[in-house]
Amino acid sequence: MFRYIKKYFAASVALGLAAVQPIYAQNLAKYVNPFIGASTSTADAGVYHGLGKTFPGATTPYGMVQVSPNTITGGDNGSGYSYEQKSIEGFAFTQMSGIGWYGDLGNFLVLPTTGRLKTKAGTIAHPEGGYRSQYDKKTEKASAGYYSTQLTDYNIKAEMTAAPHSGMLRFTFPKNDQSRIQIDLARRVGGTSILQYVKVVDNYTIQGWMKCTPDGGGWGNGDGHADYMVYFYAKFSKPLKDFGVWSADIPNDWVRKREEVGSDKYQDRIASAAILKGIKEKQGKHLGFYTQFATKAGEQVLMKSGISFVSIAGAKNNLLTEIKDWNFEATYQRAVALWDKALAKVNIQGGTTDQKTVFYTALYHTMIDPRIISDVDGKYPGGDGKAHYTTAFKKRTIFSGWDVFRSQMPLQTIINPSLVNDLMNSMVTLADQKQKNYFERWELLNAYTGCMLGNPMTSVFADAYAKGIRNYDVNKAYALSVGSVEKFGNGEKGYTPGGIGIAQTLEYAYNEWCVSQLAKWLNHPADEQKYAARSLSYQNIFDEDKGWFRPKDETGKWVAWPDSGRMTQWYGTFETNPYQQGWFVPHDVDGMVKLMGGKEKVLADLDNLFAKTPDNMMWNDYYNHANEPVHHVPFLYNRLSQPWLTQKWTREICRRAYKNSVEGLVGNEDVGQMSAWYVLAAAGLHPVTPGDTRQEITSPVFDKVTLKLDPKYAKGQSFTIVAKNNSAANIYIQSAKLNGRAYNKCYLDYKDVAAGGTLELTMGAQPNKNWGIVN
Structure with a gap:
């Protein structure tokens, strides 16, 4: 084995490292293409939201560190990278995935x-x-755990790989008497860190920190309240002989949000920063560190660093625990092995190479967040600004609640229930440490950001509890859920007024249903009755005259109906129109259908929604897969006794909205949600209502999909979905067997999945309108 590894790495170096992958029992990392979705381009998306906004750099499953190229600071570019841009600012050690709102890290x-x-x-x-x-775009390579490119201005090849809490860079220099590695300590995607510190520890080592607060922009340009410290402990393979610090004098009265940081005035001040040669320790408002040296042609100089959000000592321990030497190839091999193990939680057979690449890259993107933020020793930064310690769970961060409760967290309940337990x-x-009596809806590095709407943690909790994931303080979680819907809910008024009243009223109604379910399970009958009644508040904003949902003002009067009616973007909604948002009554589909005029009328309206969707499925006014509120809609056909249309449209969405290309995601990746939808739908299962254990059956993209189960949470070892006679034409389920017995329902219960076994589907080119209509 050792000789094979040496041969493999010798070949991989010669081929540019990313050209081949080591052979493992399940070599799945080879199917990952990190360039899928790696664009923020609004021109290609046709809308200000941009495209996938993923990053192509090196990371590990749910790792704290992401070593990735950054092409842009400022603007709505959360990942810091966009494929079409032709120059690189540098390679950062922290990165967000698939988000807008200006980004952070x-x-x-x-x-x-x-x-x-x-x-x-x-x-x-x-x-x-x-x-x-x-x-040079032609030299740019990315794979699971690796990124490289040639910096043409300097004729330097840059390569990078990662461990969970640390990263390594390898630079191949030209012959030059003035070669250098420089580190911009102030840099932050959505603005700037406001204070930095660096110290030369010895001839090979530096350490320090960067302080990031809302005053420096960041998440929501400061409105997201992100407030964190990043600590580093970095080593160089070449001794520090000619080194120094640059320090820009930023006046105390200067605003330091993203627009100001990007201004000519601010940038001129940075350009004229004082260069302090030989200085060994410095704290300042805008610092950088550099080390200079002479290099021979082809000489490799390496740098590695541990990162911590707790302390310098934590960063040091993280690095020395994970990357003990200068063996770049071995570090990369370990990253690939971590990805192979993580991706093996789902095994697929059949499909084209492109389909496998789309699938495993989607699975890869679901394994970025919620990432670990605890150090290797179990210490983590608390919401109270203090360091905490636990081995009972891994502290996780970046919970994009409004997005991920729909598909991402339900996927994890099946293949990664311990992660869901960690998140809970x-x-x-976090709520305890911040002395809050409610859950945050979009958490970033302990911040209660207030981003988006609804109370998505009530959904995650209800779904987790319903599926037996309960290794946390259930009573506290319940109290926080009640606190959430009381603070943000439809309340006694029975609706939420205001400019996004449709979206809020419908989302809150579902959240209140989640709490009613939890109250039932936890024996709080008064709460069960109270929140079950509130879960029907969606009915209070349905205008029978217009035949659709309509916002109300504070006095209960209807807000003026626009000329374009329910097709009007932002009319009572958030990033949607009422036609799209109005389908979000997942907890009471029957009640919604009755309100909308009955089954036949609803089916005709759904048919219209899909028929008018553009072929490329980019941002549009109909079925807008680029945005989350409609992600459950294709599965409503199952609930309306036309499961063949669920099968048809999920296969169409998988084909048209997901591709093996930079533009392969029709909208923001949204921290795993967009990709999780594909993983579940392509496997043949997806919920309509997280918190309800019903899983809708649809047409699998692949001939065989095996979901590996966790024995700590499930009775079975795996659950397999087989699609016999499956093809691009044979997309319709003709018949089904569950563990060898005929099965005529278009859904499973989660307990059937957790028990392990096999769902066998026989596929055909025409719908079987007799299968799956039993409810």
């Missing part, structure tokens, strides 16, 4: 350079004005 930005030291990044339009470099513990303890 992008800290500890490293770049190899040559020639005169430049202290500002420069711009996309004029990269020559700063240290950023153009790069993380959110319950």
Whole structure:
């Protein structure tokens, strides 16, 4: 085995490392294409939301560290990278995936350079004005755990790989008497860190921190309240002989949000930063560190760093625990092995190479967040600003609640229930530490950001509890759920007034249903009755005259109906129109159908929704897969006794909205949600209502899908879905067997999945309108 590994790495180095992958029992990492969705381009998306907004850099499953290229600071570019941009600012050690709202992280930005030291990044339009470099797109490679490219301005090859709490970069320099590695300590995707500290520890080591607060922009340009410290402990393979710090004098009265940081005035101040040669310790408002050296042609210089959100000591321990030497290939091999193990939770057979790539890249994207934020020793930053310690769970962060309660967290309940348990513990303890009596809806690095709407943790809790995932303080979680719907809910008024009243009223009604279910299970009969009644408040904003949901003002009067009616974007909704948002009554589909005029009328309306959807499924006014509120809609046909249309449309969405290309996601990845929808739908299962254990059956993309179960949470070892005679034409289920017995329902209960076994579907080219209509 050792000889094979040496041969493999010798070949991989010669081929650019990403060209081949090591052979494992299940070599699934080879199907990951991190470039899928790696664009923020609004021009290609046709809408201001942009495309997938994923990052192509190196990371590990749910890792704290992501070593990734950054092409842009500022704007609505959460990942810091967009494929079509032709220059790179540097390679950061922290990154967010698939988000808008200006983004955050992008800290500890490293770049190899040559020639005169430049202290500002420069711009996309004029990269020559700063240290950023153009790069050769033909040399750019990305795979699970690895990224590389050639920086053409400096003739330097940059490679990177990652461990869970640390990362390593390898730079191949040209012959130059003035080669360099420089680190912009102030850099942050959505603004700037407001204070930094760096210290030279010895001839090979530096350590320090970056302080990021809302005053420096970041998440929501400061409105997201992100407030965190990033600590680093970094080592260089070449000794520190000619080194120093640059320090820009930022006046105390300057605003430091993203627009100001990007202004000419601010950038001129950075460009004229003082260069302090030989200084060994410095704290300041805008610092960078550099180390210079002479290099021979083809000489490799490496750098590695641990990251912690707790302390410098934590960053040091993280690095020395995970990356003990300078063996780049071995570090990369470990990253690939972690991905192979994680991706093996779902095994597929059949499909084209492109389909397998789309599937495993989607699964990969569901394994970025909610990421670990605890150090290797179990210490983590608390919501009270203090360090805490636990081995009972892994502290996790970046919970994109409004997005991920729909598909991402339900997927994890099947293949990663311990993660769901971690998230529940993380959110319950966070509320305690921040002395809050409600759950946060969109958590980032302990911030109660208030982003988006609804109370999505009530959904995650209800779904987890219903599926037996309960290793956390259930009573506290219940109290926080009640606190959530009381603070943000339809209340005694029976609806939520205001500019996004349709979206809020419908989302809150579902959340109140989740709490009613929890109250039933936990024996709180008064609460069960109270919140079950409130869950019907969606009925209070249905206008029978217009035949659709309509917002009300504070006095209970209807808000004026626009000329374009329910097709009007932002009329009572958030990022949608009422036609799209109005289907969100997942907890009471029968009641919704009755309200809308009955089954036949609803079916005709659904047919219209899909028929008018553009073929490319980019942002549109009909079935808008680019945005979450409609993600359950294709499965409503199962509830309306036409399951063949669920089968038809999920296969169409899988084919048209997911591709093996940079533009392969029709909308923001949204921290795993967009990809989780594909993983579940392509496997043949998806819920309509998280918190209800019913799982809708649909047409699998693949001939065989095996979901590996966790024996701590499930009775079975695996659940397999077989699609006999499956093809691009044979998309309709003709008949089914569950564990060898005829099965005529278009849904399963979660307990059937958790018990293990096999669902066998026989496929055909025409709908069987007699199968699956038994409810």
